[in-house]
Amino acid sequence: AADFDTFASKTSSQQFDTVLCNMARLDPRPEVGVLLGQRVKASTYGMFGYALLCAPTMRDAFETGVRYQPLTGGPDKQRWYEEGNNVVWLPMGDTNLFELEFSRSEATVMRDYHTTATVSVVRDVMGPWCRPSLVRLTGPVVEHAAQLASAMECGLEFGSARTEILYDVSLLLHPPQLASPVTAAEVSQTCAHLLDQMRWDKGTTRRVYHELTSRPGHFPDLEEVASKLCMTSRTVRRKLASEDTPSRELLDQVRGAPAHDSLHSSHLTSVDHP
Numbered sequence: 419a420a421d422f423d424t425f426a427s428k429t430s431s432q433q434f435d436t437v438l439c440n441m442a443r444l445d446p447r448p449e450v451g452v453l454l455g456q457r458v459k460a461s462t463y464g465m466f467g468y469a470l471l472c473a474p475t476m477r478d479a480f481e482t483g484v485r486y487q488p489l490t491g492g493p494d495k496q497r498w499y500e501e502g503n504n505v506v507w508l509p510m511g512d513t514n515l516f517e518l519e520f521s522r523s524e525a526t527v528m529r530d531y532h533t534t535a536t537v538s539v540v541r542d543v544m545g546p547w548c549r550p551s552l553v554r555l556t557g558p559v560v561e562h563a564a565q566l567a568s569a570m571e572c573g574l575e576f577g578s579a580r581t582e583i584l585y586d587v588s589l590l591l592h593p594p595q596l597a598s599p600v601t602a603a604e605v606s607q608t609c610a611h612l613l614d615q616m617r618w619d620k621g622t623t624r625r626v627y628h629e630l631t632s633r634p635g636h637f638p639d640l641e642e643v644a645s646k647l648c649m650t651s652r653t654v655r656r657k658l659a660s661e662d663t664p665s666r667e668l669l670d671q672v673r674g675a676p677a678h679d680s681l682h683s684s685h686l687t688s689v690d691h692p
Contacts, residue, residue, distance in 0.1 A: 425464070431491050435528065439520070442527040449562035451527035452569050455534025460542045463490050465608050470543045470594070472602035477590040479543055480507070482602075486609040488616060493532060500587055504551065507583040509536040514556045514580055522557075529556060533581055534569050540585075545595045550585055554578035622657035626668060640665055 421427040441450050460467035466489040473479035480498050487496050495511025509532045515525035533553065541548050549571040559576045560566070567574050570583075629643045644651040655665050 429491050431494060434491055438528045438531055439524045442521070442523040448523070448526065448560060449530070449565045451530030452534050452562065452565050455531045455536075456538055456569055458535040458538050460539050463539075465605055465612060466490055467539070469602060469605040469609050470539070471596045472598045472605055473543070473594055474597055474599045474602060475590065476544060476585075476592050476594065478602070479540075479594055480505070480590075482606065482609075486606075486613060489609060489612055492535075500590075503587050505585045505587050505590060507536065507540075507585070508580060509533050509583060510581055512580050516557045526557060526560060529581060530566065533583065534566075536583060537570050540583075543594045543596075544589070544592065548585075548589065550583050552584045554580075554582040554584070556581050622654065622660075623663045623668065626654065626658065626665075630669070637669075640669065 438451065441454070447453070460471050463470075466486050469482050469486065470479045473482055484497055488494060493510045493513065495513065496507075496509055497511060498505060498507045500506075510529070515528055516522070518525070520528070533555065537550060537553070552573050552575065553566075553570045554575045555566075556578055557576060563574060563576075625647055626643055629646055630638065638646075640651045640654060644654045647654065649657075658665050658668065
């Protein structure tokens with residue numbers, strides 16, 4: 419339990435799904451997903467949340483949300499699009515949990531949590547006035563529908579092919595209540611760095627990264643790294659690709675790091691010439 423008190427602890431989306439499924443199994447309240455989702459704020463997600471809070475406009479916040487979504491540990495297929503007078507946000511992408519191998523209660527809790535948490539974060543970013551115009555939910559009507567509607571502060575439709583949160587398209591140009599373009603750009607860089615770290619922490623990527631950085635100033639090629647890992651270079655490339663880490667990008671990242679650090683850590687002074 420102490421691990422939850424340190425920022426260094428990380429959980430995967432699969433682990434969090436397990437937590438939600440356990441809640442569905444162990445908690446008798448059918449609305450438990452709603453109750454948990456309402457407790458989520460932008461700051462819950464650390465630097466990712468601050469990037470949303472500082473975004474210049476709602477459009478920028480949405481684009482940032484999709485770009486750095488893996489940092490949240492939630493569903494990895496979230497997206498949004500414009501449709502007529504609406505902005506449609508898909509908190510679980512095109513996934514319909516009721517069509518997967520989950521019990522009805524598990525699918526309900528997971529759907530309720532991700533939908534309510536999304537609405538809560540958007541409201542936190544934009545202001546308490548910001549609410550959806552409509553929410554379409556997968557699955558049948560539930561006994562706690564009134565609590566869901568209260569949490570969303572809008573009308574609900576059940577039986578949808580996918581879960582959709584609709585906002586008025588005019589809100590895309592509206593600035594969040596703490597909008598700060600300069601700060602947003604700075605925090606966005608931090609998020610990009612954290613995202614890179616996540617990628618390097620994956621199985622084969624982590625092992626290759628370790629070999630590439632184990633001897634400062636020495637940059638082995640992929641053949642040498644593969645040999646130390648007792649693999650062929652082809653196998654290494656295939657494993658890296660399966661982890662969404664192109665081998666060339668990883669090599670360039672490691673080789674460019676010293677120059678990048680030098681540029682950002684050097685204190686250059688001007689010289690007066692006669």
